[in-house]
Amino acid sequence: MKKVVVIGGGIAGMEGSTYLKSMGYDVTLIEKNSQLGGHLLKWEKLFPTMRLGKDVVNFLNDGIKISDVNVLLNTEVVKAEKNGNEYIIELNNGQKLNADAVLVATGYDTFNASQKEEYGYGVYDNVITSAELEELFTSGKTLTTPSGKVPKRIGFVHCVGSRDEKVGNIYCSKVCCVTAVKQSIEIKEKLPDVEVYCFYMDLRMFGMHFEALYREAQEKWGINFIRGRLSEACENIDHSLVVKVEDTLAGKPLKMNVDLLVLMVGIVPSQGTKDIGRIFGLEFGVNGFLKSLDQHMANSNSNVPGIFYAGTCVAPRPINNTFVDARSAAVMVASYLENYKVEGRINTINN
Amino acid sequence: MVDFGFSINKDRQIDFDNADRRIIEYVAKEESTIAICLICGACTATCSAGNFTDFNIRKITNMIRVGEIENLKEEIKKCMLCGKCQLVCPRGVNTRNIILKINEAIKIFHE
Amino acid sequence: MKLEGKKAIWKDYQKEIADDKYFYVRSCVRQNFFPGSETAFLKILRDELKKDVYEHPCHTTCTGIGYHGDVVPFDTAMTVVARQFALMTESGYENLVPSCITSFGLYTEILETWHHFPETENKIREYLKKATGREFKIPKNLAHASDVIFKFRKEIAAKAKHKLINKNTGESLKVVEHIGCHYSKMFPSKGVGGAEYPYVLTGMIEEWGGEIIDYPERRHCCGFGFRQYLVQANRGYSIACSKKKFDSMEPYKPDMIITNCPGCPMFLDRWQYTIKEMEGKTYGQNGEGIPVFTYEEVAGLVLGYDPWDLGLQMHQTDCEPVLDKMGVGYDKSKKRELIINNE
Structure with missing residues (x-):
């Protein structure tokens, strides 16, 4: 039975493992934390439908359980060597795994x-991040400022660390605009009297129903932009x-x-993405994410035969796209392992 | 008081906390579609008045939100209430009524 | 406010400051604005810290004011600065210490330009050679004079005769620090503590017993702005900048302001008087102004120098409230006498 090692137990790694195992491969999923689920574990509700994050985690866990993936928690890759077409992967616990293919899902x-x-941030008392606000939602605690006050007015700052050459990140992170809209609405649900102001450069409501959520935020909840x-x-x-x-519209x-x-x-x-890229000799793109063999036709393929990508180690992606990407990556791994006739197309991509 | 030949410049920065928001609050209550304005400018592009005067309904809609209401009374007089703006609005904002409500608000709060 | 957060940022912006053998270059305007400050700097370094500081009689303006006032082209500015480097090289010094923030900013800008465009440096070397026959070496270390006092803040504290503490209450004086724009806004990595939370003056104040005030308009310019102030009709713009800062710091009830730029103490000091005369508004306690100091003056007070030797009688906003709080003795009658003599 051919062996696949999947690195990273977030959405992409879990879903990729589930389908690879279901296809009949011997799959080992490596996760550095003590629990599968990645960032999703800290996310209460998801845009644009307000589905609970834990519903998605449960769905992913069901997949792992039903397909019976071998999961190694608290485990990290420290070294990798190639032996013919096989990889020998050394873990931090001293264990060595053989793999015919590797799926990298080390995320962001x-x-x-x-x-x-x-x-x-880190200097003024009442500046927090969107991730910290989400953790506050997840905890179920009353929404107060770190100073302990019930807020009367809250500001959301878009594009922090995105589209900003000053910090070296020129790309759009894709999920923040709609997350701000989602979190603004949740704040209004909890504290109807609070005033919410979003400061944005432009609102990138690209996903299905995102624009509707933005409109709802303005119309129903009185959120200001x-x-x-x-x-x-x-x-x-x-x-x-x-x-x-x-106020650029007022000038x-x-x-x-x-x-x-x-x-x-x-x-x-993520640090894991950077480390794994280095360990396996993978190419990085200009933005520091792992570089796909081709952005249009071979998103899941890397510059190294037998190493594949899934999820946000390649680029910022919302959850729905990550699911699709992970399942698609599983197909590309199978194509490589079974040497499907179409596999020849990948080898001829000229980039 | 001494005259030094110059005076202290007025701050151009909008001081939001001390802004006069009575007009926007009145309009938002009376014509709630102002909340969904995208400030895209389609209204202004088509505006009969805006093509011959410096009347700018998009700008007015934005300015009243932050309490910039200087000359507002004179500004809205330029509107011909033709309703073309309402016709093009991608979000169905009742732009024409916004002008009428601003006019009411000025009468209530500033006259 | 979380001090650890600031400390983490300060850690990222440490700069190298030479510890001896300084080639000191004076500011064009400070000797008129705050005549005791540069003298105090030299006295502190030479007499208290036993450092070797050299001044060259042929040093001229760096042209920074003209450069920022749009009347001196960059090539000219670079050539004049190259000449200062030549004076330093000829005198056998390598560590350049400008007294002026704008000089420091301009020197930094020129060195950075040459670093990225060596062909520009070669061109300027040629200009200088043709014009004066001089040659120069790039300074090994460039530090603003406030960086040097910052470096020795602990040594100064060890010799302190007075602290930035209210003698009557035992409480730390509340101090506003104002950093000259050209210190680190253009090149954050060249300033102690960076551009957003500069540490250069904060470090001194902490060490000498004061408490720093971080108020919302801390980063705003004093309003000098070269071109703006120079034309009388534009002064309303300049004074509005200072006023914005005073309005913002007022609720914190600061005891004093300390600065590291030639223009800032000038404007923060004089404009308080002007605002009082124009609008009757004062910002200090009991209808007084907030005294404004240069860092050398503060270091001098800490070391027990006579306030009138430091030139504090030349301030338009009276310094006495701070002197009284610190317990610095002074001869009241001498102050007026010194001013009349100066006139």
């Missing part, structure tokens, strides 16, 4: 918001924050006090 990290020094990128946030004497932004600078400032942190290649 959220952007380290303290790099945007001028927004005061100001077009302009924050230049800085400063702390007032009462620990509220004053944000400075140009004037504007300052506004908010009790809580939420930074919509973008998606950056």
Whole structure:
């Protein structure tokens, strides 16, 4: 039986493993944490339908269970060698695995918001990230500012660590705009009297139903959108924050006090993605994510035969796309292992 | 007071916390579709008045949100209430009624 | 405010500051604005810290004011600066210490330009050679004079006669620090602590017993702006910038302001007087202004120098409230006398 090692137990790794195992391969899923599920474990509700994150985790876990994937938790790859067409993968527990193919699903990290020094994350008391707000939702605790106050006005800052050459990330992280809209609505559900302001450069509501959610935010929930990128946030004497932004549609600078400032942190290649790329000699693209053999025709293929990609190790992706991508990657792994006739097309891609 | 030959410039920055938001609050209550305006400018592109005066309904819609209401009364007088703006709006904002409601709000709060 | 957060940022912006053998270049305007400051710097370095500081009699303006005022082209500015480097090289020094923030910014800009465009450096070497016959070496270390005082802040604290502490209450004085724009806004990595949370003055204040105020308009320019201030009709714009800062810092009830730029203390000091005369508004306690100091003046006070030797009588906003709080003694009658003599 041919062996596949899948690295990373988030959405892409779990779903990829499930289908590879179902196809009849001997699959081992390696996860560095003590639990499968990745970032999703910390996410309460998902855009645009408000489906619970744990519903999706349960679905993924069911797949792993039903197909009976061999899961290694608290495990990391430390070394890999090639022996003919086979990889010998050494783990941090000293164990060695043989693999005929490897599926890399090492995912993303959220952007380290303290790099945007001028927004005061880690310096001012009441600046938090979108991921931290989501954790607050998941915890079920009452929504207060870190200073312990029930907020009267909340600001959301879009594109923190995205589309920003200053921090070295020129790309769009894709999921933050709609996440801000989603989280704004959830805040209004919990605290109907709070005023919510989103500061954006442009709203990228590309997904099905995203635009409808944006409209709902304006129409039903009275969420306000100001077009302009924050230049800085400063702390007032009462620990509220004053944000400075140009209302670019008014053509004037504007300052506004908010009790809580939420930074919509973008998606950056995870440390695991960087490490695995180095270990297997994979190519990185200009944005630091793993580089697909071809962006149109061979998204799941890498520059190294037998190594495949799934999910956000390649680019920022919402969950629905990650599912599709993982299943598609499983097909590409099978095509390689079985040497389907069409496989020849991949080898002739000229990039 | 001493005259030094110059005066202290007025701050151009919009001070949102001290902005006069009575007009937007009134209009939002009376014509709720203002909330879904995308500020795309289709209204202004087609505006009969805007083609011959500096009347800009898109700008007015945005300006009242942040309390920029200087000369508002004079501005809205330029509108001919023809309704072309409403015809092109991609989101069905009742732009024509917004002008009427601004006019009402000015009468209530500023006269 | 979380101090650990700032400390993490400060860690990322450490710069190398030479510890002796300085080639000191003065500012064009500081000797008029705050006449005791540069003298105090030299006294502190030479007499207190026993450092070797050299000044060259042929040093000229760096042209920074003209460059930022749009009357001196960059090539000219670079050639004049190259001449300063030549004076330094000829005198056998390698560590350049400008007194002026704009000089520091311009020197930094020129060195960065040459680093990225070596052909520009070669061109300027040629210009200087043709014009003056001089040659130069690039400074081994470039530090602003406030960087040097920052480096020795602990040594100064060890010799302190006074602290930035209110003698009557035992509480730390609340200090606003204002950093000159050209210190690190253009090249954040060249400033101690970076551009968003500069540490250069904060470090001194902490070390000498004061408490730093971080107020919303901390990063705003003092309003000097070269071209803006120079034309009388534009001064309303300049003064509005200072006023924006005063309005923002007022709720924190600062005891004093400390600065590291030639223009900032000038404008933060004089405009307080102007605002009072124009609008009757004052920002300090008991209808007084907020005293504004250069970092050398503050270092001098900490070391126990006579306030009038430091030139504090030349401030338009009276410094006495701070002197009284710190317990610095001074001869009241001498102040006026010194001003009249200066006139």
